[in-house]
Amino acid sequence: MGAQPTVTDVAGVAGVSRQTVSNVLNAPELVRPETRERVQAAIHSLGYRPHASARRLRTQKSSTIGIRLDPITQDGISGSILDRFLHALTEQADRQGLRVLLFTATGPEDEIEQFRRLSDAADVDAFVLTSTFHGDPRTEWLIENGRSFVTFGRPWGIDDMTDPEHLWVDVDGRAGVREATAHLLSRGGPRIGFIGWPSGSGTGDDRRAGWLEAMRAGSGLTEEELRLLDAAVEDVVPNGADAVRRLEQRAGRLDGVVCVSDSLALGALTATAGRIPVVGYDDTPVAEALGFSSVAQQLDEVAAGVLELLTGAHGGRVQRGDPVTDPRHRLVTPRLVVRDGPSLIGDRTL
Amino acid sequence: MGAQPTVTDVAGVAGVSRQTVSNVLNAPELVRPETRERVQAAIHSLGYRPHASARRLRTQKSSTIGIRLDPITQDGISGSILDRFLHALTEQADRQGLRVLLFTATGPEDEIEQFRRLSDAADVDAFVLTSTFHGDPRTEWLIENGRSFVTFGRPWGIDDMTDPEHLWVDVDGRAGVREATAHLLSRGGPRIGFIGWPSGSGTGDDRRAGWLEAMRAGSGLTEEELRLLDAAVEDVVPNGADAVRRLEQRAGRLDGVVCVSDSLALGALTATAGRIPVVGYDDTPVAEALGFSSVAQQLDEVAAGVLELLTGAHGGRVQRGDPVTDPRHRLVTPRLVVRDGPSLIGDRTL
Known part of the structure; x- marks a missing residue:
């Protein structure tokens, strides 16, 4: 990776995490003086130069x-x-x-x-x-x-x-799904199902957490009941239809369903044919064309x-x-x- | 536009169309000797140099x-x-x-x-x-x-x-719509409607021509009857629903409808609810998800x-x-x- 020493090299020599090296460079007041000195010594001995200015894009016509x-x-x-x-x-x-x-x-x-x-x-x-x-x-x-x-x-x-x-920008999916769930809770019964992705994806787990928060706060259902309202499937349209049927069998009755994507919402919609409200995620042209609610990512x-x-x-x-x-x-x-x-x-x- | 003379300059001096200048450069055998000489004289006097080689992209890593x-x-x-x-x-x-x-x-x-x-x-x-x-x-x-x-x-x-x-590449929309129309004709009655765009767009007119060709060849309907089966609307989903209702009122009965886009097909589908077959154009994910036929652009x-x-x-x-x-x-x-x-x-x- 070339002769240029990296943050990882500095962390290795100083025996600290990369995050700590970053802290020393960006917010030294958060680091204990002893650790700070050790990191600064490593920076000095390796000849490490932080890339802060190199990492910033210079706005010019050809960028x-x-x-x-x-x-x-x-x-x-x-x-x-x-x-x-x-x-x-x-x-x-x-x-x-x-x-x-x-x-x-x-x-x-x-x-x-x-x-x-x-x-x-x-x-x-x-x-x-x-x-x-x-x-x-x-x-x-x-x-x-x-x-x-x-x-x-x-x-x-x-x-x-x-x-x-x-540096990152992201959409607060948890807040979006929480709002969607609270909206359905306010419209009718408490049995709002969730059709999400299998756990393990940061995005999917975050959105599921939003549903769970809203349900715990507003549904009055037990944890066991909530488990029966939670489905996890891969993101293709027919899975949304299968999942909503399974939830209805398992939970007896649904008052609505929030889906982690418009693909699954479309599937859920085709299986329930308007009997219960369905909310999707992404506010795609399909949600607009078919007229179902959805969370828009902005x-x-x-x-x-x-x-x-x-x-x-x-x-x-x-x-x-x-x-x-x-x-x-x-x-x-x-x-x-x-x-x-x-x-x-x-x-x-x- | 700089000092470089262009094809248009040559055409102006020689008193011919730009196409003729192109012909002299690319297929001189198609041009009458007299015209050819006039164009060549103009090329010479203006110092025009054809860009043929410059216009070809050189394949290299940074292209x-x-x-x-x-x-x-x-x-x-x-x-x-x-x-x-x-x-x-x-x-x-x-x-x-x-x-x-x-x-x-x-x-x-x-x-x-x-x-x-x-x-x-x-x-x-x-x-x-x-x-x-x-x-x-x-x-x-x-x-x-x-x-x-x-x-x-x-x-x-x-x-x-x-x-x-x-240089251009295009999709033969006329052939695609002709095939879609012939397919519906072969499946049932002859009254296949067309929902297209207002005339004036090359693409839309070309697709409409495909419907008309197939209908003339295979429906046995009169020109007047065909006119009643032809609708022209802007490309948004609800227009597809309105158009198919209007066609049914006007033409009495439809045996199927071919649409110039999947957006209009989706609209037509929602209004007819599966009573008649609907074929779209573009084979979008929506056509696949909802299971209606469509023309794929390849x-x-x-x-x-x-x-x-x-x-x-x-x-x-x-x-x-x-x-x-x-x-x-x-x-x-x-x-x-x-x-x-x-x-x-x-x-x-x-």
Whole structure:
């Protein structure tokens, strides 16, 4: 990885975590004097130079942002959300004289290879990453190599959510699903089901947590009853139909269902044919066309946040650690778009 | 526009059309000797140099293709087709060491300004244009200024469809809609309606022509009866529902309906609730999820064709003029994806 020492090298020599090294560099008052001295000694002995200024994109006519574009997925209903983000990003970047360069990658290692190639050739000044996951080697590499980047998506690791080296913007899915669930609770009975993804994905677990919070606060149901209202399936339309039927069998009666995606909501809707309200997530054109409620991610705001972080326009003295006040970590609140229900389907109301 | 003389300058001096100048350069045997000499004299006196070699993209690691990305449209069901083309183009370009740079534009004039800026700065070696229209000033400018480009979409003008300076790939929408209509005719009664766009768009008129051809060949209906089966509306979902109701009122009975887009097909489907078969166009994820038939544009093939034309991989001696045999103009045949119908909607079949 070249002769340039990295944060990891410094952490190794000082016998501390990378986060601690970052703290010494960015918020030394948080680090015990003894540890601070040890880290500073390691920095000195290795000749490490922080990349802070290199990591900031200089806004100029030719600045180019690289972003990976994946092959089209089979089920493009909720999947198109990243396309919509790309539109918003390109439009806003263009207004600031920044360009967007697309590339593809077969996996995280290949994407890192692309980072290397595109930044070595000086074709790309900064990267925007999507679909982050816990222990993501891509952000690790970008930090170690002092590249400018922002992710749309949290790091999802407990210890790195507040990493000052990792700038991110994300949507507060938990808040969105909590609001959707509370909305259905206020409209009728307490038996609101949730159709989510199998646990393990940061995004999916976060949204499920929002449903659970709202149900614990407002449904009056027991934990056992809540378990019967919670389904986990892969994100394709027919699974939404199967899941809602299974929930109805298991829980006896549903007063509504909140889904982790519009794909699953469409499936749930086709199986329940308007008998109960269904709320989706992503507010796709399908939700609008069929007239069901959905949680909108506010992608314009996400794109604006990403560009602000990239260009350093967030400015000012940062408040470390708190995703709400730390301008390096931005959680955008989504918006519940309430619709009357799928009255459009059939001459007979669906 | 600089001191460099253009094809238009030559045409002006020689008193001929730009097409004739192109013919002299590309297929002199088609031009009368007298005219040919006049054009050659003009070329000589102006010092005009054809851009043929400059216009061909040199395949090399850093070659970059520029493409405009529009803001997200409200009704993104059929609109997402250009996103899917972008995915296919980026994936295939990447395999050839080519990159895709995105930009935005507020209109044709602004897009030309972007062409100028991006090619002057040598950031972009070639452009891919979408949403072509008759008399498109963008292709005019690119030809005059010797820039490398290919359009996804025909020029749509009678006199420029075979322009050897204008490389294009398009989908044969007329053939696709003709096949869809013939398919419905073969399944039942002859009264197959068409819900298209208001006339005036090359793409929409071409698709309507396919319906008309199939109906004239196979329905046995009079021209007057056909007129009653033909509706023209703007491309948003509720219009599909309104249009199919109007057609049923006007024509008495429909045995099926072919729509110019999946957006309109979705609308028609919601209004007819499975009573009659509906075929859409674009084979979007919505058509797949709801289980209705649709015409698939074969975007992988379009992207491959665009890249072949850009990189000159089509090679060989060209056969001028005929879009079928002229490798500079490629018409891709779409594929009718037949599905059983929207059995998914409702426990009761829709």
